[in-house]
Amino acid sequence: MITIVASTNRPNSRARRISELYAAQLxxxxxxxxxxxxxxxxxxxxxxxxxxxxxSHPEFNVLVDxxxxxxxxxFVVPEYNCSYPGVLKAFIDxxxxxxxxxxxxxxxxxxxxxxxxxLLALSHLTDVLMxxxxxxxxxxxxxxxxxxxxxxxxxxxxxxxEQLLREQAEQLLRF
Numbered sequence: 001m002i003t004i005v006a007s008t009n010r011p012n013s014r015a016r017r018i019s020e021l022y023a024a025q026l027x028x029x030x031x032x033x034x035x036x037x038x039x040x041x042x043x044x045x046x047x048x049x050x051x052x053x054x055x056s057h058p059e060f061n062v063l064v065d066x067x068x069x070x071x072x073x074x075f076v077v078p079e080y081n082c083s084y085p086g087v088l089k090a091f092i093d094x095x096x097x098x099x100x101x102x103x104x105x106x107x108x109x110x111x112x113x114x115x116x117x118x119l120l121a122l123s124h125l126t127d128v129l130m131x132x133x134x135x136x137x138x139x140x141x142x143x144x145x146x147x148x149x150x151x152x153x154x155x156x157x158x159x160x161x162e163q164l165l166r167e168q169a170e171q172l173l174r175f
Contacts, residue, residue, distance in 0.1 A: 005075045
């Protein structure tokens with residue numbers, strides 16, 4: 001099972017739309033895929049599911065199980081203030097440690113309104129994942145100026161972006 005993480009809790013996010021496209025690509029290759037959308041996080045999870053409350057929040061535990069049970073992960077990461085969303089860090093901090101996503105393999109896709117395509121966000125996230133024992137696929141896809149290429153209905157109008165996502169998906173399946 002490959003779990004794609006739409007790495008923001010923003011409703012109807014671009015990360016969710018790219019996650020849907022990525023999932024469709026993986027399904028074309030015959031992979032079993034699920035999407036973990038951080039928009040489904042309980043609003044109070046940082047106070048009710050972390051630290052001394054680990055394991056006690058049923059809604060949060062469903063999302064933790066989606067990440068923990070995956071063989072591989074794809075993080076679709078919007079850039080927020082030159083890094084990845086804080087809600088993603090809080091979610092990762094709520095995963096079982098050690099364990100959770102240790103010994104998993106992950107692919108990273110960065111989205112940004114600017115010209116870097118989430119370069120710093122992916123770099124920061126790579127550091128955290130490697131610390132947790134998650135192997136990161138060397139090919140990290142960056143999608144700059146995403147609003148010019150992604151429609152509100154989830155269509156990608158940039159053939160290069162489509163090619164990069166396809167190539168990364170193929171590499172992930174072999175990884």
